[in-house]
Amino acid sequence: MSLPLTHRNEGRQGMVAAGLALAGVGVLTGRPGLLLASTVPVVLAAHARAATFPSPDLAVERAVSTTTPDREEAVEVTVTVTNEGASTAPDLRFIDGVPTALTVADGTPRHATALRPGESTSFSYAVTAERGHHTFDPLYVVAHDTSGGAARHSEVAVETELECVPPIPPAATLPLRPSAAGITGETVTPEGGAGVAFHTIREYRRGDPLNRIDWHRAARTGDLSTVEYQRERSATVVVVLDAREEGYVASDEHDRTVLERSVEAAGAVYEGRRLVGDRVGVATLSPADCWLAPGTGSGHRARVRSLLATHEALHPLPSDDPFFGVISLSRLRRRLPSDAQVVFCSPLVDDYAARTARRLDAASHPVTVVSPDPTVGTTTGQRLARVERSLRCSTLREAGIPVVDWGDETFQSTVANAVRRWSA
Incomplete structure (x- = not known):
């Protein structure tokens, strides 16, 4: 929709029709009262038709309680609108531009009022912070004239941003393939x-x-x-996240998406490998290109944290852009150092994910799969998806590719249990 735009209330045409009908009945029955009554809707419709489109001069400010919230912290948003014009705005309606990835936790981003010249109005609501960089959209304004028959739609841009960068999770000691003789985290x-x-x-x-x-x-x-x-x-390790649309599945509408869990797992794996001195990088399979070459040091750690929190390839909502699987995988293989091992974070809800793990492994990049399970529900579709996913996990294990199947436990506990099974 191109803004600003204007429109008239076409419902007033019905008033004209009603007035003409009354006039016709008055003529046929010879009742002057009906003729007189018929003039009222016609006059009102004519007034609305003659109304000019309002063009208020508004100044807008938007304040937030913090621009760097923690994850799931409630952020209060206050919008103040001032009429800086010389005439009264009799009917103003506002909808604030809440970022698409944030949800309103309290209050409402909608407001309606009238403003005299120099007068201000404010309204507040709260949003729940989520991982990522979030930019507010413009304030949407609908201004009606006094008759309600003419309206102007416009937007007022106010630059407001939130950035939620969660800390890197506690380390998960995921061993490499093959693990060193008695020394986790180094290769022999x-x-x-x-x-x-x-x-x-x-x-x-x-x-x-x-x-x-x-x-x-x-x-x-x-x-x-x-x-x-x-x-x-x-060792050199690259953590690859499945950030295709298939990576945004969840067990139910109130649960975290698999991508959010994959981001958590990636951070924990990175921290575990960093603590034993490995060079660790991050990449995604996604519509948006994302690559951080393996590295070490505090500066590299800060880059990993920022990437996992704010990179567009890991946006909390899936991208509308197309994903080209063959191109994305080929690009990843070209970038991987020759001695790199891969930790692939994917829900394994389709054959592409399992095929990708096998191809990387066959290309001399030993793969370990970390798979958050989104099929814990009881619906028929979830049960079928659970069977299909279980078959993919079994196929990968039979091919010699370890799979860490992450259910309801913490990721660190899941990894510890998996390591005990592998060592038994």
């Missing part, structure tokens, strides 16, 4: 060198560190030899 190379796990014994070379000389062997044989250990290095 086939070469010998410095480390803690025994690799081999070789002949002493000048310059070898004294702490790696096998002194017991030297005492027995008189020959110097050097102990080689398995070399260990930090």
